[in-house]
Amino acid sequence: MIRQLFLFILCLVLFHRATAQVESTAADSLLLLQIQNQMAQTNPTPAPVQQRTSPSTNPDISVIGDFRGIYQSNYTRNFDANMHETEFSFQSTVDPYAKADFFYSVSRDAHTGEFKGEIEEGYLTTLSLPAHLQLKAGKFKQQFGRINSVHPHALAFVDMPNAYVRFFGEEGLNDEGFSLSWLLPNHSFFQELTVEETDGPRDNPSFARSVKNHYQTTGRFKNFWDLSDNATLEFGLSAATGANITEHTTNVGAVDLTYKWKPVKFNTYKSFTFQNEFYYSNAKFDSSTVNALGFYSLINVQVSKRSFVTARYDYTNKPTSAQFVEQAVSATLGWYATEFQKIELQGKYTTANESDEANNFEKQVYQVFLRWIFVIGTHGAHQY
Amino acid sequence: MKRKINISIIALCMMMTNVFAGTIRVVTTTQDLKSIAELIGGNKIDAFGIATGYQNPHFVDPKPSYIVKLSNADVFVTVGLDLETGWSPPLLNSSRNPKIQKGSPGYVDASIGVTLQQVPSSINRGEGDIHIYGNPHYWLDPMNGKQIAKNICDGLSRVSPENKTFFEANLKTFDETIDQKLKIWNAQMLKYKGSKVIAYHNEWCYFENRFGLQIVDFLEPKPGIPPTPAQLVKIIGEVKSNSIKVIISSPYFTTSSSDVVAKQTGAKVLTLATSVGAFDQIKNYYDVFDYNIAQLIAALK
Numbered sequence: 001m002i003r004q005l006f007l008f009i010l011c012l013v014l015f016h017r018a019t020a021q022v023e024s025t026a027a028d029s030l031l032l033l034q035i036q037n038q039m040a041q042t043n044p045t046p047a048p049v050q051q052r053t054s055p056s057t058n059p060d061i062s063v064i065g066d067f068r069g070i071y072q073s074n075y076t077r078n079f080d081a082n083m084h085e086t087e088f089s090f091q092s093t094v095d096p097y098a099k100a101d102f103f104y105s106v107s108r109d110a111h112t113g114e115f116k117g118e119i120e121e122g123y124l125t126t127l128s129l130p131a132h133l134q135l136k137a138g139k140f141k142q143q144f145g146r147i148n149s150v151h152p153h154a155l156a157f158v159d160m161p162n163a164y165v166r167f168f169g170e171e172g173l174n175d176e177g178f179s180l181s182w183l184l185p186n187h188s189f190f191q192e193l194t195v196e197e198t199d200g201p202r203d204n205p206s207f208a209r210s211v212k213n214h215y216q217t218t219g220r221f222k223n224f225w226d227l228s229d230n231a232t233l234e235f236g237l238s239a240a241t242g243a244n245i246t247e248h249t250t251n252v253g254a255v256d257l258t259y260k261w262k263p264v265k266f267n268t269y270k271s272f273t274f275q276n277e278f279y280y281s282n283a284k285f286d287s288s289t290v291n292a293l294g295f296y297s298l299i300n301v302q303v304s305k306r307s308f309v310t311a312r313y314d315y316t317n318k319p320t321s322a323q324f325v326e327q328a329v330s331a332t333l334g335w336y337a338t339e340f341q342k343i344e345l346q347g348k349y350t351t352a353n354e355s356d357e358a359n360n361f362e363k364q365v366y367q368v369f370l371r372w373i374f375v376i377g378t379h380g381a382h383q384y
Numbered sequence: 385m386k387r388k389i390n391i392s393i394i395a396l397c398m399m400m401t402n403v404f405a406g407t408i409r410v411v412t413t414t415q416d417l418k419s420i421a422e423l424i425g426g427n428k429i430d431a432f433g434i435a436t437g438y439q440n441p442h443f444v445d446p447k448p449s450y451i452v453k454l455s456n457a458d459v460f461v462t463v464g465l466d467l468e469t470g471w472s473p474p475l476l477n478s479s480r481n482p483k484i485q486k487g488s489p490g491y492v493d494a495s496i497g498v499t500l501q502q503v504p505s506s507i508n509r510g511e512g513d514i515h516i517y518g519n520p521h522y523w524l525d526p527m528n529g530k531q532i533a534k535n536i537c538d539g540l541s542r543v544s545p546e547n548k549t550f551f552e553a554n555l556k557t558f559d560e561t562i563d564q565k566l567k568i569w570n571a572q573m574l575k576y577k578g579s580k581v582i583a584y585h586n587e588w589c590y591f592e593n594r595f596g597l598q599i600v601d602f603l604e605p606k607p608g609i610p611p612t613p614a615q616l617v618k619i620i621g622e623v624k625s626n627s628i629k630v631i632i633s634s635p636y637f638t639t640s641s642s643d644v645v646a647k648q649t650g651a652k653v654l655t656l657a658t659s660v661g662a663f664d665q666i667k668n669y670y671d672v673f674d675y676n677i678a679q680l681i682a683a684l685k
Contacts, residue, residue, distance in 0.1 A: 096487060099477060128482035132455055183455055183480055190448035224448040229436070232447060262445060265438045265636055305610055338608065339470070340509065376509075 059092030059100075062377030066153055069370040074360040082108055084371075087120065087153070097128045103151070121174070136179035141172060143179065143194040143220040144238045145277050146256040148172045156273075156300045156310045157332045158346045158369035163294025163316035165358075166326070167206055167252065167279050173240065175201050175216060190224035200242055206252055206281060206319045208245040216242030234258040248284040250319065271302040281319045292317035308334035314350075326352040340375040408544050411453050411484075412461040413468050414441055415660040416523045417494055417532065419669040421461060424537050424554045428547050429459075434475075437661025438635040442513070442608075446471040454479035457490070458543050461536055464495035467520035483543075492539035494532040498522050501589050512606030524658070525590035526562050526569070526673055533558045565670055569595065569677050576684045582619055582651070583632040584611075584642060587658065591676070600626055603633075603641055611641040623649040630683045634658045652683045 066085040071078055090102040105120035123138030141149045147164065160170060177198030184191035196218040200209035207216060220238040227233055238254040255278045262271040278295040294316035301309050314328040330348035337343075348367040355361040410431040412418040418433030425431065432453050435444045441463070454460065454475055462468055476485060483490040500518030507516050522528045537555040541548040577596035584603045592599050601622050605615040622628065623645060631642045633655045642653040656676045657666050666675050 093486075096482075096485065125477065127477065127480075127485055129480065132480045134478070134480050183451065183478075187452065187456065190452050192448070222448075226447065226449045232449075234448075264436050266638070267445060268440060268443050268636070269638060338513075 059090045060378040062089050062375055063087070064089070064153055065372075065374045067372045067374075068158070071366075071368040073364075073366040074362040084108070085152075087151070089377075093127070094124065098124050098126050100124050123179075132183040132185065134181045134183075136181075137177075139174070139176045140179060141174045142196055142198065142218045142240070143181070143222075144173050144218050144240055145220070145254040145279070146234070146236060146258060146275060147277065153373045156308055156334055156344075157298070157312060157330065158344055158371040159330070159348065159367075161277070161296035161312065162314035162326055162328050162350065163277075163279055163296055166316045166318050167281060167292075167294055169204050171203075173201065173204070173207075173218065175199055177215075189226070190222070192222045193219070194222070195219045206244065206250050206283065207240070207242045208247075210243035210247060212243070212247065214243040214247070214249075216240065230263045231259070231261045234260075244283055244285070246285050248286070250281060250283040252279060252281045252319075254279050269302070269305050271300075273300040274298075275300070283319050285320075290320060290322055292319050292322050306336050308332075308336065310334065324352065324354050324356070326350065342373050344371045344373075345369070346371075408458045408540060409456055410459040410461065410540075411450075411457040413444075413463055413472055414523075416529075416669055416672070417461045417463065417536070419660040419667075420529060420533050420558070421459075421536050421540075423558050423669065424533055424551055425540055426550065426554055428544065428550065429540065433661075434472075435659075437657070437659040437666065438663075440634075440636040441467055441659070442470065444468070444471045446475050448478075450475050451478045454484065455481050457481060457484050459490045459492060459539055460484035461492040461494055461539065463520055463523065464493040465500070465517040465520040466515055489542040490539070492535055494535050495520070495522065496531075496535050498528050498531050501593065502586075512604070513608030519586065519589050521587040521658070522590050523669075524588065524672075525594040526566055526669075527594065528590060529669055530559050530562055561670065565673065569673055572677050572681060576681065579630075579684050580626045580628050581630045581632055582623060582628055582645070584634060584637050587634065588632060588656075595677070595680075597680075599632075600628065603631070603645070616641055616644055619645050620648045623651050630654050630680065632656055635662050654679055654683050656680075 064087040065083070066087070068082055068084040070080045070082075072080070085105055085107040088104040088106075091100070093099045100123070102122045103120040104117060106115055106117040108114070109116045119139055121138070121140050123136050123140045126135045129135060143149055147155065147161070148168070152160065160172070164172065175198035177196060179194060179196040181192055181194040184193065198216045198218065200214070200216045201207050202209050218238070218240040220236055223235045225233045234257070236254075236256040238256070239251070241249060241251045244250040256276065258273065258275045260271070260273045276295065276297045279293070281290070281292045283290045283292070296312055296314045298310060298312040303309055310332040312330050312332075314326070314330075316326050318324045328348055328350040330346055332344055332346040334342060334344045346369045348369070350359070350365040350367070352359060352363050355363050359365050407430045408425065408428055410418075410421050410425065410429045412421055412431060412433045414435050415433040415437040418431045421429060421431045434450050434453075435441050457479075460476070462472060482488060485491060500522065502515075503518035504514055504516065507514055523532060533555055537551045540551050573595045578598055580598045580600050582601055582603065583599050586602055586604070586607050588597075588599060591597070601619055603611040603615065603619060605612050623631075628649075628651055631645060631651050631653045633639055633642050633653055635655055635658065639653055639655070645651060646653045656679060657663060657672050660666055660669055660672055662672075663675065666672055
């Protein structure tokens with residue numbers, strides 16, 4: 001029965017293909033005739049010029065500038081100003097079945113000091129899979145924890161949390177592969193399960209690209225509740241497993257919890273966010289196993305329509321050393337001119353029990369960051 | 385045995401579709417669209433509106449809970465143009481619901497066929513939040529309400545052709561009610577035609593033109609830019625020289641700057657309804673105009 005049905009569909013498809021073929025050749029010869037007629041005329045009349053009033057098929061294009069001024073106590077040269085990142089984004093639907101997002105980022109290479117461009121993200125997302133599934137393919141920021149998938153310019157602070165940088169580097173988990181997410185059929189609150197299979201990152205403190213068939217698997221289970229019209233709670237459980245630099249396995253788990261209060265009526269004037277994220281890593285090396293912990297906790301308050309204040313506490317080990325303990329406190333003042341421009345000023349104090357290269361071998365570091373974000377073009381909305 | 389299971393699964397599926405065939409699940413971006421959808425769809429639909437009536441429709445937070453609503457919707461109705469551009473596209477993309485994507489039968493753009501006002505000839509963000517297609521607050525003209533209702537009726541009929549005559553009958557009733565009420569509203573406003581007013585944000589042009597008001601200036605120096613002291617000084621001068629009686633605000637703007645102008649000039653700050661549900665007593669689309677006109681008349685007297 002099924003085989004017959006399949007054959008019938010196959011016949012239909014082939015028949016359709018065949019007729020389409022015939023039509024197109026007929027159209028081709030008609031076109032050829034028209035071209036020949038045109039060429040035979042000595043003075044071809046110019047075609048009327050189409051006024052550019054119709055919408056174009058160009059994707060949504062935007063450029064985001066991230067300019068920074070930095071003071072750091074741990075270098076002989078204390079002040080620095082740099083164009084930290086220039087992000088070019090191109091976003092559009094591909095066809096009725098998918099959309100595509102590209103983010104091309106140009107930034108200064110930390111080692112060579114030269115500007116370097118790279119595909120920060122470039123992926124296809126399906127729009128019409130059945131069973132509430134969505135598939136992503138390409139290079140993307142992985143669904144792991146709360147801030148990993150967020151572009152830094154959308155965050156309310158300038159530097160990434162210490163735990164995040166120690167565990168996953170400045171760029172975080174950003175890899176090539178597939179991502180499948182499923183919206184659970186729960187009608188009372190939002191639940192989404194995402195599973196990702198990727199190549200393995202090339203430059204990451206926790207993971208490495210294996211020379212063997214050892215790929216990276218990441219997953220996040222996101223839960224979201226409306227506590228009231230004005231308050232929401234997000235709770236996420238994440239896990240990542242893959243090869244590390246020694247070709248052994250590293251497993252990292254994460255828990256994130258975010259409470260947000262934003263009065264619906266005056267949501268452009270006031271808000272309060274309490275956000276926490278914990279990482280726990282279990283890394284096997286040639287002769288040892290390291291269990292490391294890291295977390296951050298932050299409070300973000302919108303004081304008025306345009307001003308925000310953020311306070312953050314960071315605590316972290318290194319995935320390679322549980323003895324290393326680093327802590328930091330920071331405060332950020334944000335001024336948002338419009339949706340397209342904001343300035344942030346952050347002061348940060350970091351203290352560690354061991355000096356290391358990242359701190360330029362100092363145990364106490366003072367930093368001040370000034371960040372100016374500016375956007376031109378049609379930059380899409382950010383996630384809640 | 386296998387065949388039996390297959391048959392029972394098919395039977396179960398058919399039963400389930402029968403259960404759900406009763407109601408069409410409609411999600412609208414605003415409460416006005418929800419109200420009109422309910423007036424057209426009657427008991428055949430179950431509607432949910434995302435933005436509340438007292439919320440700024442430009443700045444709705446795309447909460448994941450709305451994705452749950454959209455994932456199960458049969459019809460999605462949007463004000464369109466670029467009103468919801470900051471929040472509805474990511475919600476639609478995450479809904480995983482092919483029935484309501486742009487171009488699908490369940491996607492209803494309520495702005496189709498509406499004659500737009502303030503269509504810019506060039507776009508420059510230096511002028512503030514400029515709407516590239518024209519002013520999107522078109523539902524504040526009841527005549528446009530008829531066009532919205534027609535678009536919703538068409539959308540519901542595409543998804544549920546068996547109820548087409550039912551929807552069309554409701555559309556006819558809606559159109560007639562608007563025509564009747566518009567006569568009353570126009571008669572009420574006749575005495576105040578040409579009245580000069582100040583508004584907080586540029587969102588009243590359709591209402592202004594329908595009912596013959598004349599908006600002289602806005603508290604926002606440019607759309608989306610909060611009032612500056614210099615702008616308020618300018619407004620105070622304009623209010624005094626034109627003897628303006630009313631400053632129109634919306635529920636989602638703080639009235640601190642309007643109050644300053646009111647105090648300096650004696651003009652009255654009127655917070656009008658931009659949507660159904662802006663205030664408790666505004667239950668449906670007709671109430672928006674009943675309320676606003678009653679408020680205006682009381683203040684302009």
